[in-house]
Amino acid sequence: MNIPSVPVVSVIIPVYNVENYLVSCIQSIRKQTFGDLEIILVDDGSTDSSGRLCDVLSKEDDRIMVVHKKNAGLGMARNTGLDHARGEWVMFVDSDDFIAVNAIEHCLDIADRERVDQVRFLFEHFKDGDNVSSENYVHPGSFCMIGDRLWEKMEPMMAGMAPLYKSPKLKAPSEGSACTALYRRRVIEQYGLRFHSEREFISEDYLFNIEYGVVCGPIAYTGNRFYFYRENPDSLTRSFRSDRVERSVKYCDYLEKRLRELGYGYASHFAMGSMMGYLRDHTRHIFASPMSGKEKRKMYEMAVRHPYVDRMAREYRFTGGTLLPRIAFFVRNSYFMSKMLYSLNDFRKRWS
Numbered sequence: 001m002n003i004p005s006v007p008v009v010s011v012i013i014p015v016y017n018v019e020n021y022l023v024s025c026i027q028s029i030r031k032q033t034f035g036d037l038e039i040i041l042v043d044d045g046s047t048d049s050s051g052r053l054c055d056v057l058s059k060e061d062d063r064i065m066v067v068h069k070k071n072a073g074l075g076m077a078r079n080t081g082l083d084h085a086r087g088e089w090v091m092f093v094d095s096d097d098f099i100a101v102n103a104i105e106h107c108l109d110i111a112d113r114e115r116v117d118q119v120r121f122l123f124e125h126f127k128d129g130d131n132v133s134s135e136n137y138v139h140p141g142s143f144c145m146i147g148d149r150l151w152e153k154m155e156p157m158m159a160g161m162a163p164l165y166k167s168p169k170l171k172a173p174s175e176g177s178a179c180t181a182l183y184r185r186r187v188i189e190q191y192g193l194r195f196h197s198e199r200e201f202i203s204e205d206y207l208f209n210i211e212y213g214v215v216c217g218p219i220a221y222t223g224n225r226f227y228f229y230r231e232n233p234d235s236l237t238r239s240f241r242s243d244r245v246e247r248s249v250k251y252c253d254y255l256e257k258r259l260r261e262l263g264y265g266y267a268s269h270f271a272m273g274s275m276m277g278y279l280r281d282h283t284r285h286i287f288a289s290p291m292s293g294k295e296k297r298k299m300y301e302m303a304v305r306h307p308y309v310d311r312m313a314r315e316y317r318f319t320g321g322t323l324l325p326r327i328a329f330f331v332r333n334s335y336f337m338s339k340m341l342y343s344l345n346d347f348r349k350r351w352s
Helices: 022-030 050-060 074-084 103-114 150-158 185-190 204-215 244-261 267-288 293-304 307-315 323-330 335-351
Strands: 009-015 037-044 064-069 089-092 118-127 144-147 181-184 219-231
Touching: 009 022, 009 050, 009 074, 009 103, 022 037, 022 050, 037 050, 037 074, 050 064, 064 074, 074 089, 089 103, 089 185, 103 118, 103 144, 103 181, 103 219, 144 150, 150 204, 150 219, 181 185, 185 204, 204 244, 244 267, 244 307, 267 293, 267 307, 267 323, 267 335, 293 335, 323 335
Parallel strands: 009 037, 009 089, 037 064, 118 219
Antiparallel strands: 089 181, 118 181, 144 219
8 A cells, every 4th residue: 555755845835715816826836946745725715715725736746635614714714734744843834925947956955954943034025016036035145043941942933023222132133923933843843733713812823933932942043034924915905804902802812821930020011012003003993994984983982092002002112113103192182183194105115
């Protein structure tokens, strides 16, 4: 009896209504310079042709496995992928993005050379129509820093949540996304690690990375930008959700409690710094939504007058970042002033 070989890497790709982007995503995996892998497509109840397209692609490449399931969100789809994964290593890719074709080979080289349990890299933003390619990509002068102790493993990711009271001891930039890492699957299974639902906590990636960082061995941080993240210019008008603030507060409360358990002295600062970012995004979604002016103002005032935001005003210390977000927070009680500042910031970004 032929026993199928166990792949070195399992690439897990949640799929939901991405018929226009799925092929380019899968092609960037199929073309990897390292080929001993399996590609797990988790069709999360797509209502367009994405599910059928997954089945077509699986017939073209026997490394592709397709799992169809009822819609439950990104975090649950990743968990389904983990339940089926067999590889020594795991990588997550979102189905409207893609990765450089030498990403897996390069990360495995680092993991083998440095004997780490995770390799983290950075991403590039792009929009439809941009001239971007998945061809071999290694950033000139790329660094590789190794974190072994808990603060070394966690702080590069944590620093992305909020400015610290003092400079990080380990200066290695990192993204918080689960898509910008290669994980050792043994660690995930040994400790039963799984993703929370983003419908419960607004940032399931950070929570997964924290729990993984607590139990894993050393982490390597590389400056290579191997992941290509698609920006959807229309997403603001479609992404407003009235429960976003409450979900953000729930996440930040959980984050602060967990960081205190781990002995982080800046637990509240990280949590409130995260909330600062979520409040900013929620405000932008309100201004860009198709709601009436009256409805926008009502949603805005509900957000900026939340008790957690009042606590931030009393306790949060701005120690970094640009001046505009600070001004926007301090004038938050003025709807029209805030709208003007956000419009000014968006204008600056378009022309910078």
